[in-house]
Amino acid sequence: MRNYVIIIPALNPTESLIDYVKALLAKGAKHVIVVNDGSHEECDNIFQEISLIERCTVVTHHENKGKGRALKTAFAYFLEHFQGMDGVITADADGQHSVEDVFKVANAITPGYREIVLGVRDFRKTYVPGRSQLGNRITSFLFYLLFHYKLEDTQTGLRGIPVSQLPWLLELKGERYEYEINMLIHARLRDIHFRKVPIQTLYFNRNESSHYHPLFDSFKIFSKLVRGYFHDASHWRKK
Structure with missing residues (x-):
């Protein structure tokens, strides 16, 4: 793996996260940053064990x-x-992104290019949970309608981001799941290229471990798409 750091946001993870981090490092990841986003105290031992792994850092939100x-x-x-590194790979903590796919996305990044690499899932699979199929179909349709770009997986958490794109991403609004769609909107407005990499479509126990709330989070994402078009797009046109 080239000089990329893997970032994993985690809320109430299972012990499988420990093995996942170890597998990423064993395959050649330079470093892993895990963010404990206010998990229950019962998870403290998981984050403690991860923090003891060489080339791994745990950053904690106390709520x-x-x-x-x-x-x-x-x-x-x-x-x-991490000055001198080429960028980051974001991955989810629930096992939906295989180690192989994380490295597939990492190897697709071209250092120095204005691009974001997206790990794209196939939602036509029959085993994909209905809420995931419906939410992604609607957001994909809206994204194409408003921003004239076909993006089959608007909700993917597996993304490769060169270091040059991180400063403006830090300034983006959005604290929860809507942040990821905001990232896509503003990348499109900035004429940043999307490189799409097919990845496995993995779900476990019908995705019951996900912290994505179908009604609440979908509404925020849909609202952000519409506001992004009418407010953010008009702002960029004036520049």
């Missing part, structure tokens, strides 16, 4: 602040402590 804030906390930590 839950949301996935968007966890990502921005990790981006800021990376920029402060």
